Amino acid sequence: MSENTLLKTDTLNRYLFDDMHARGELVQLSHSYQCIIQHHNYPPAVRILLGELLAATCLLTATLKFEGEITVQLQGDGPVGYMSVNGDNNQQMRGIAKLSQTITNENTLHQLIGKGNMVITIRPNQGEPYQGIVALEQDSLADCLAHYFEVSEQIPTKIWLFSHEQNQQVAGAFLQLLPDGDGSDENKAKQQSDFEHLTQLTNTIKAEEIFTLEAQALLYRLYHQETVSLYEPQAVTYQCGCSSDKCLAAISQVSAEEISAILTEQGKISMTCEYCLTHYDFFAEDLKSFTSKQNH
Numbered sequence: 001m002s003e004n005t006l007l008k009t010d011t012l013n014r015y016l017f018d019d020m021h022a023r024g025e026l027v028q029l030s031h032s033y034q035c036i037i038q039h040h041n042y043p044p045a046v047r048i049l050l051g052e053l054l055a056a057t058c059l060l061t062a063t064l065k066f067e068g069e070i071t072v073q074l075q076g077d078g079p080v081g082y083m084s085v086n087g088d089n090n091q092q093m094r095g096i097a098k099l100s101q102t103i104t105n106e107n108t109l110h111q112l113i114g115k116g117n118m119v120i121t122i123r124p125n126q127g128e129p130y131q132g133i134v135a136l137e138q139d140s141l142a143d144c145l146a147h148y149f150e151v152s153e154q155i156p157t158k159i160w161l162f163s164h165e166q167n168q169q170v171a172g173a174f175l176q177l178l179p180d181g182d183g184s185d186e187n188k189a190k191q192q193s194d195f196e197h198l199t200q201l202t203n204t205i206k207a208e209e210i211f212t213l214e215a216q217a218l219l220y221r222l223y224h225q226e227t228v229s230l231y232e233p234q235a236v237t238y239q240c241g242c243s244s245d246k247c248l249a250a251i252s253q254v255s256a257e258e259i260s261a262i263l264t265e266q267g268k269i270s271m272t273c274e275y276c277l278t279h280y281d282f283f284a285e286d287l288k289s290f291t292s293k294q295n296h
């Protein structure tokens, strides 16, 4: 793959297979991924898994039927005890990995995360949050996610994830059946065979294609025999979402006595956003409304 053929895009495409009651998604990322991993000095294997989790979370947020956000966390007893990507319906993404031990030769999902779980938290802007947990039992992150859909929603789902370590690109594809018709055996059998057919077509995606071809060209190559309706593409961006106000909201949960004690000792309260590493300092004046509480 030569340098000048690289796709410089951060785009999510959604589409419907009109004759098959199935939907698909394709996400191709470079800049947003690079923003997430920059300054963190992650080992290559961690960068790759975090990139796959980013692509997967984009695919998941695109399934939201309302405004809100999704957080996908991997947690386990391995050297990477915690990894999390968070994104919203506008495809504004951020992510982080926390290493509890040094990485030596570990590179698979299970070597990195160890024995653990995937926790998916869905927070609608209006309404109650929902959390789903599945054990990380499948070999790959893509298969663990497909398993999550089978368990939580009983919908046949397939996910493909790709990463290009050297060019710092990640990508993913998603296929899911839509509820169809009367639920008769005949209908179910047709849907099953449609899904297998689309799975076989999607299995032919090559990494060099997903990292170099524009979505339209790639989709044509894969599905030119099918009738595919494409939605407007959505831009994926890196957006941390941290702010002074959010830090202050967190500090307001601490007791006034404790805040005063830290101010006396250190002259300020410092916070660093663990996602983007932005540093925030708050001095006595900024915290007046919190420390004055103890006088009442």
Ligand SMILES: [Zn+2]
Pocket: 240, 241, 242, 273, 274, 275, 276, 277, 278
């Ligand atoms: Zn931040």
